[in-house]
Amino acid sequence: MAKITLDNLAHSYLPNPTSEDDFALKQLDHDWVDGEAYALLGSSGCGKSTLLNIISGLLTPSQGRILFDGKDVTNAPTAERNIAQVFQFPVVYDTMTVRDNLAFPLKNRGEKPAYIAERVNQIAKMIGMEHELGRKARGLTADAKQKISLGRGMVREDVNALLFDEPLTVIDPHMKWELRTQLKKLHHEFGHTMIYVTHDQTEALTFADKVVVMYDGRVVQIGTPEELFETPEHTFVGYFIGSPGMNVIPAKVDGDKAYINGSYVQLGRGYAPLDGKVEIGVRPEFATLSETDGLPVKIRRIEDVGRHKIIRAEFFGSDINIIANEGTPISADMNRVSFDPAHVNVYANDWRVKGEAA
Amino acid sequence: MEKTVNQKAWFLVLPVLLLVAFSAVIPLMTVVNYAFQDTFGNNVFFWAGLSWFEELIESDRMWAALGRQAIFSAIILAIEIPLGIFVALNMPKKGFWASFCLVLMSLPLLIPWNVVGTIWQIFGRVDIGLLGYTLDKLGISYNYTQDFYAAWITVIVMDVWHWTSLVALLAYAGLQSIPDAYYQAAKIDQASRWNVFRYIELPKMAGVLMIAILLRFMDSFMIYTEPFVVTGGGPGNATTFLSIDLVKMALGQFDLGPAAAFSLMYFLVILLISWVFYTVMTNLDKREG
Amino acid sequence: MADMTVNQSAARSKAAVKVNTRAIVMGIYLLFLLLPIYWLINMSLKTNTEILSSFSLWPRDLTFQNYATILTDPSWYMGYVNSLIYVVMNTVISIVVALPAAYAFSRYSFMGDKHLFFWLLTNRMAPPAVFALPFFQLYSSVGLFDTHIAVALAHCLFNVPLAVWILEGFMRGVPKEIDETAYIDGYSFGRFFIKIFTPLIASGVGVAAFFCFMFSWVELLLSRTLTSVEAKPIAATMTRTVSASGMDWGVLAAAGVLTIVPGALVIYFVRNYIAKGFALGRV
Numbered sequence: 001m002a003k004i005t006l007d008n009l010a011h012s013y014l015p016n017p018t019s020e021d022d023f024a025l026k027q028l029d030h031d032w033v034d035g036e037a038y039a040l041l042g043s044s045g046c047g048k049s050t051l052l053n054i055i056s057g058l059l060t061p062s063q064g065r066i067l068f069d070g071k072d073v074t075n076a077p078t079a080e081r082n083i084a085q086v087f088q089f090p091v092v093y094d095t096m097t098v099r100d101n102l103a104f105p106l107k108n109r110g111e112k113p114a115y116i117a118e119r120v121n122q123i124a125k126m127i128g129m130e131h132e133l134g135r136k137a138r139g140l141t142a143d144a145k146q147k148i149s150l151g152r153g154m155v156r157e158d159v160n161a162l163l164f165d166e167p168l169t170v171i172d173p174h175m176k177w178e179l180r181t182q183l184k185k186l187h188h189e190f191g192h193t194m195i196y197v198t199h200d201q202t203e204a205l206t207f208a209d210k211v212v213v214m215y216d217g218r219v220v221q222i223g224t225p226e227e228l229f230e231t232p233e234h235t236f237v238g239y240f241i242g243s244p245g246m247n248v249i250p251a252k253v254d255g256d257k258a259y260i261n262g263s264y265v266q267l268g269r270g271y272a273p274l275d276g277k278v279e280i281g282v283r284p285e286f287a288t289l290s291e292t293d294g295l296p297v298k299i300r301r302i303e304d305v306g307r308h309k310i311i312r313a314e315f316f317g318s319d320i321n322i323i324a325n326e327g328t329p330i331s332a333d334m335n336r337v338s339f340d341p342a343h344v345n346v347y348a349n350d351w352r353v354k355g356e357a358a
Numbered sequence: 359m360e361k362t363v364n365q366k367a368w369f370l371v372l373p374v375l376l377l378v379a380f381s382a383v384i385p386l387m388t389v390v391n392y393a394f395q396d397t398f399g400n401n402v403f404f405w406a407g408l409s410w411f412e413e414l415i416e417s418d419r420m421w422a423a424l425g426r427q428a429i430f431s432a433i434i435l436a437i438e439i440p441l442g443i444f445v446a447l448n449m450p451k452k453g454f455w456a457s458f459c460l461v462l463m464s465l466p467l468l469i470p471w472n473v474v475g476t477i478w479q480i481f482g483r484v485d486i487g488l489l490g491y492t493l494d495k496l497g498i499s500y501n502y503t504q505d506f507y508a509a510w511i512t513v514i515v516m517d518v519w520h521w522t523s524l525v526a527l528l529a530y531a532g533l534q535s536i537p538d539a540y541y542q543a544a545k546i547d548q549a550s551r552w553n554v555f556r557y558i559e560l561p562k563m564a565g566v567l568m569i570a571i572l573l574r575f576m577d578s579f580m581i582y583t584e585p586f587v588v589t590g591g592g593p594g595n596a597t598t599f600l601s602i603d604l605v606k607m608a609l610g611q612f613d614l615g616p617a618a619a620f621s622l623m624y625f626l627v628i629l630l631i632s633w634v635f636y637t638v639m640t641n642l643d644k645r646e647g
Numbered sequence: 648m649a650d651m652t653v654n655q656s657a658a659r660s661k662a663a664v665k666v667n668t669r670a671i672v673m674g675i676y677l678l679f680l681l682l683p684i685y686w687l688i689n690m691s692l693k694t695n696t697e698i699l700s701s702f703s704l705w706p707r708d709l710t711f712q713n714y715a716t717i718l719t720d721p722s723w724y725m726g727y728v729n730s731l732i733y734v735v736m737n738t739v740i741s742i743v744v745a746l747p748a749a750y751a752f753s754r755y756s757f758m759g760d761k762h763l764f765f766w767l768l769t770n771r772m773a774p775p776a777v778f779a780l781p782f783f784q785l786y787s788s789v790g791l792f793d794t795h796i797a798v799a800l801a802h803c804l805f806n807v808p809l810a811v812w813i814l815e816g817f818m819r820g821v822p823k824e825i826d827e828t829a830y831i832d833g834y835s836f837g838r839f840f841i842k843i844f845t846p847l848i849a850s851g852v853g854v855a856a857f858f859c860f861m862f863s864w865v866e867l868l869l870s871r872t873l874t875s876v877e878a879k880p881i882a883a884t885m886t887r888t889v890s891a892s893g894m895d896w897g898v899l900a901a902a903g904v905l906t907i908v909p910g911a912l913v914i915y916f917v918r919n920y921i922a923k924g925f926a927l928g929r930v
Contacts, residue, residue, distance in 0.1 A: 058542050079548040087539040093557040104557075105547040152547065361756040370751035371763065373744040374807055381804045382770050385781030448672040460921045461914050462677050465684065468910025470882040472867045473903045480690060481683045486698050486896065488686045519680065527925040534922055566925075580774035583867045601776035605868070608780045621777040628772045636765065 002069040002160040002193065004032040004055060009064035011050055017062065025050045026217045027063070032161070034069075037187050037194040039208035041201060043240070047217040048197045049165060055195065056163050057081050068160055084153020085163040089170060090145030092152075094138040098129060101137050102151050109156075119155055126186065127151045143175040154186070161193040168203065180207055201241050213237045229283070230343065235350045238281045244310060246281045247320040253278055253346055261316045263295050268341040269355035276349040284310065284321040286343035289330065294338030297322075302330060313337070392618035410619035420620060422595065423603040424627075430599060431578045434517045438574055439567070441518065442525025447559070449530055460530075463523040475587025478516040482588070502589060506596045513585045513597050520584065521574060528570040532563035572635045579628055600624055684907065691900035698896045713901035726881030727905065729795065730864065733878065736799035738859040741806040742852060746845065749814035754823065764811075771808040778804060779872045786873055795878045798870045802863045809862065810855040817851025854924040857917055864910060881906055 011025040020026060025047040032038060040048040053059040054066060057078035065074045073081055093101050102120045111119075124130040127147040132140070137148060146167055153162055164183075168176045184207060187194055198204050204211050205225040213221045213228065213236070220234035221227075232238035232246060239245030251258040256270040258280045265280065289297075289311060297313040297320070309330065311322040315337065322337060324330060346353045393410055414420050445463075450456040466474070482502050484490040493500040502512040536558060544554045582601035585591070591598035591606070598606075604624065608617035690698055691713050692706040701707070717723040751757070752764055782801050783792070791797040825847065829839040845852065871883040885902050917924065 056542075056546065058545070078542070078545040083546065085542065085546050087543065089537060089539060091537075091539050091543040093561075095561045096557060104549070104553075108548040108550065108553065149543065152543075361754060363757065364755040365757050367751035367755035367757040367760075370747035374748040374767065374811060375763075377740070377744050377800075377803055378767065378770055378807055381782075381800050381807075382773065382778075385778050385785055388781035388784060389777065445672070445676050448669045448676075450669070450673070456922075457918050459673055459677065461918050462680060464914045464921060465907070465911060466680060468861050468864060468907070468914060470865045470867060470906050472882045472885065473906045476885065476899065476903050477683045477687050480896070480900065481686050486690070486702070488682065488704075491702055519683065523680070524925075527921065531922050531925040576772050580776065582774075582776055601774055601868075604774070604776045605779065608776075609872070614780070617780070621774075624774055625772075625777055628774065629769055632769070632772045633765075636768070 003034045004161060004193065005065075005067040005070070006030045006032075006055075007065040007067060009054065009061050009066060011047075011054060011059065011061045011063070023062075024217055025054070025061075028219055030212075030219065030222065032193060032195065034193055035191040036209045037184075037207060038196065039204035039211045040195060040197045040214060041199065041204040041211050041240070042214035043199055046214045048214050050217075051214070052085075052163055052165055052195065052197050055161070056083050056085050082156060082158050082160045083163060084150075084156070084159050084161075085165065086146065086149050086153060086167040088166045090142055090149055092137040092140075092145045092148050095136070097134055097136055098124070098140075098148060099133040101148050102133075102155050105152055105156055119157075123151045123155045126154070127182070143171045143179060146171060146179065150183075154190070154192070159192065161195060164194070164196040164198075166198055167196075168198075168200075176203075183207065201243075205241070213240065215240075231345060231352065232281065233352045235279065235281060235347050238283075238345075242283060242285075244284055244321040246283050247287065247315075247318075248279045248281050248347070249315065249318050249320065251278060251280045253280070258344070258346065260295070263316075265295070265339055265344060266341045267344050267346065267355070269346075269357055271346055271353060271355045274346070274348045274353060279347045279350075281345045281347055281352075282320075282339045283343060284323040286340040287320070287322040288338050288340075289322050289324055289334045290336055290338065291331070291333045292336060294336045296335055297337045299330075299332075299335065389618045389621050392614045393622050396615050410615045411623070413616060414619045414623060417616075419603065420623075423598055423600050426596075426598065427579060427600045430514070430581070431575060433514055434521070434578050435571065435574055437514070437518050438522045438525050439571060442522050442570065443529045443563070443567075445522065445526040446529035446533055447555070449526070451534075460527070463526060465523075466520050467524055469520075471583035472587050474516065474520050475584040478512060478519070478584075479588045482512050504593055506593060509589045509593055509597050512588060516584055516588065517578065517581070521577070525567075525570045525574065528566040529563050532566040533559060536562045568635065568638065572632065575635070576628060576632060579631075687900050687903050687907075690896060691904045693897060695895060695897050710897075713897040714905070716898050717901055717905060723884060723902070726879060726884035727909075729874070729878045730870075730880040730882070730906075731909065733795040733798040733802070733870065733880070734860055734863045736795060737802040737806060737863045738856050740799060741803055741810045741859045742856055744803075745807055745810035745814055745855065746852075747840070749811045749818055750840070750844070752811065752815045753818035754826065764815075767808040767811055769808075771805050771812075773804060775805075775866065775868045779868055782869060783872050792873065793875045793877045793879075797873045798878060798880070799863075801869045801873055802866060804869075806859040806862055809858055813855040813858060814848065814851050817848045817854070821847050850920060850923065853917065853920060857913065857924060860913060861910070 006028055008027060008029060009025070010023050010027045012023045014022050017023055028051075040051065042048045050059065054061050057073070057076060057080075060075060065072055067073065068081065093104065096104070099120055102123055103116045106116045106119060120133070121130065124133055127150060129144065129147060129151070132144070137145065140148070150162075150167075153159065168179060171179060180203065183194075183196075186192075196204070196207050198207075205228075208225070210222060210224060211228055212219055213234075215234065215236040221232065221237045223231075223233075228237055228241050232241065235246070235248050238248060249260060251260045251265070253259075253267070253271050253274055256267045257264040258267055259265075267280075288294075289299075295315070297315045299311055299313045301312040303310045303312070304326075306326070308326055309324045309328070311324060311330065313320055313322060320337070346355060394408075395405060396409075449459050469477070481487045482490045482500070484494045484501065490500055499505070500508050502508045540558050541554070544558060549557070580601055581599055582605065585597050585599060586602055586605075589597045591602045604617060604620055607613050607620060689705060692709055692711070693703075694708055694710050694712065697703070697706070697708050752760060778801070786792045786797045786801075791800075821844070825843070826839070829843050834843065867880070867882045870880045874880065874883070881902065885899060885906075914921070
């Protein structure tokens with residue numbers, strides 16, 4: 001297991017990238033702490049698979065270095081990196097038995113048969129397939145195959161990191177949950193460094209200690225699920241995470257007040273004058289509907305999703321969402337909305353501005 | 359896919375059935391007819407029973423031709439299948455060079471078979487052919503019309519030249535269907551090149567390779583035109599394969615009875631072997647599906 | 648750091664060697680394929696005197712006379728026309744009858760379907776030599792001897808089973824829901840088949856047509872047996888070059904080169920589909 005350092009890393013699929021747009025992965029420095037579980041979250045084409053392939057060595061970055069425990073492996077082949085990867089579609093060796101599949105990486109390294117047998121049995125128990133060891137991998141269900149490819153990754157004791165490239169895409173919904181739980185359990189037990197690529201926020205938030213959100217080839221925020229929820233560093237993080245996502249409303253910020261069409265919203269912090277596109281972001285969870293407090297809104301629709309109600313409304317020309325508790329009655333007279341000042345974030349050109357304590 | 363039972367589907371098959379009945383069943387009945395009859399000429403026939411078949415079984419000529427045929431098919435399968443796979447593995451995966459190779463490799467497949475024969479007939483001639491001339495200048499005695507081994511080697515090299523691309527193209531199609539993730543996983547598992555071939559590429563190619571083997575077996579077993587043009591079946595009977603012998607017998611000597619019996623046996627041998635392949639193939643299909 | 652650089656350059660040179668071996672293998676193989684063809688072209692551009700008197704790797708005395716001979720003499724060039732006529736006829740017939748049958752095999756199960764399918768395939772395994780004589784008698788007795796349609800029908804013997812088999816493979820890949828949706832939308836079978844289904848398997852039709860063209864174009868035994876003058880294929884015409892004055896090598900070579908041209912054209916047009924086509928819808 002190892003700490004993985006990305007040093008000044010960037011990648012372009014073009015031979016001679018000129019502008020920043022040519023880079024599929026924009027310049028990035030980051031340490032992946034040993035033994036933590038990370039999720040790489042973003043919509044398709046945001047560069048998360050590129051980053052994963054650079055870590056696993058399937059791609060050589062066009063710029064920068066990648067270090068495992070301080071050792072430069074930028075040009076080292078995949079095999080030397082001792083990493084394991086589980087792919088989107090289950091990759092198993094169809095003609096081999098489950099046992100041979102699990103033993104394959106060890107055999108290729110020339111381990112002793114006794115050791116291999118012992119290790120294979122351990123892993124089979126871990127992934128819950130000890131009864132299927134003798135059968136051919138062909139014809140197993142997709143989730144069983146994914147378990148095998150996971151097991152094949154973990155069978156090496158010296159594995160530096162486990163990488164997952166959207167591993168649950170082809171798995172039935174109820175099996176998804178089970179596999180994810182199993183992954184978490186394995187992580188707690190064995191403490192591998194895990195990097196999990198996904199575009200599903202639930203998967204990311206439930207699996208990972210830290211979530212890395214990527215957008216347009218750039219890492220926009222790295223943080224715990226809580227941080228992503230409360231202080232999204234970028235408006236993309238705001239609306240990508242959460243259901244529904246954060247409300248982003250154009251505003252003019254002056255000191256500790258944000259002005260919208262002449263009315264103002266109280267902010268939790270004070271801000272110096274800002275240039276460019278200025279917006280405030282409030283999660284629907286921190287907006288409250290009432291008859292008396294706050295600014296006027298026009299309610300369009302109310303959706304009852306069981307645990308709570310989502311109110312779709314119009315607020316000075318922008319669409320906003322408000323979440324109300326299931327128990328709260330909503331009446332037609334409730335046409336004002338107020339925001340919790342502590343949870344109103346200010347964005348200049350899509351990036352969060354920290355501000356100073358008021 | 360689940361199929362629905364529908365007897366009306368027969369109507370859809372009817373055109374094929376009529377056409378094939380006309381072009382296969384009626385001629386085949388003629389053959390069967392001849393196989394059991396004899397004639398003294400003037401289109402008067404009488405029942406000959408199994409006598410033609412008995413004659414055929416005892417005929418050294420037929421057994422010799424069958425033996426040559428079996429050896430020929432075995433040799434060309436043993437060369438073309440591995441060579442085709444090897445070529446497919448070395449083909450560019452995409453881009454201009456992939457199309458370039460595909461186009462050039464397909465070329466021999468669309469040359470009329472007698473022209474294939476002509477090409478090699480010319481190519482191997484000591485006086486005007488590049489191959490024959492070069493070998494001759496190197497001091498290697500080479501004459502495919504006189505020498506037994508030279509004739510065989512020429513016919514085999516010609517077939518390899520003609521048909522290896524078919525095997526290669528089929529194998530290539532199989533290789534193209536392997537997702538990149540398999541190769542990446544193999545890299546991570548530190549699989550050797552041989553293991554990648556053995557456990558990833560070969561299983562994925564198995565289906566198309568069965569087709570390749572089946573096609574090459576059938577077509578090599580029926581080969582007529584190419585060796586006929588080059589060697590005429592000689593020297594002596596050295597390259598007289600089944601079809602060549604049959605045509606000699608039927609159209610040359612007009613020995614209708616023996617030729618018909620020969621035809622039936624010939625057809626049955628091919629059917630039998632192909633049936634074995636077919637069964638293996640469909641079982642493979644089932645296991646995969 | 649120093650040995651890291653060494654490692655890198657070693658890895659790079661290893662990669663370079665790998666690329667080269669591939670290129671070398673393909674180079675040798677393509678050379679092997681093209682050399683005999685080149686030699687044919689080379690000869691077709693020489694005069695007979697040059698062919699027989701000297702040995703040269705390229706024509707010293709470049710001439711197009713051999714091609715001129717063929718392209719000005721109807722008894723020569725009609726051979727090409729005849730071949731093309733029956734090949735196209737055969738391709739069209741094979742595809743048209745194979746389409747509904749392949750659909751039936753891919754979608755329905757009916758009495759005797761498996762046996763029928765296998766029996767069809769057995770015809771692909773029938774040696775043309777077996778059928779040469781009976782075909783001759785059959786087509787003579789119905790007055791079709793020496794017509795294009797006779798050859799086209801005879802070639803159906805092996806092309807129809809092949810077309811059915813290829814098309815069936817492609818049709819299996821089309822989800823059945825498409826048929827059902829179309830019927831629900833009120834399409835009749837015929838309209839559905841022509842308007843919706845056939846376009847969906849267009850590539851399969853292309854592949855089947857390619858193979859029908861190929862096997863009909865290259866076959867000689869049956870086409871020679873079933874024709875004498877009117878529908879004589881080019882491949883049979885080529886035997887004419889043997890005359891009292893000896894072999895006319897130059898014209899023979901030129902005729903050979905011209906038989907390669909239609910095939911080369913077909914390949915060129917389908918070059919982007921060849922790889923997929925050879926998978927026959929079964930990968």
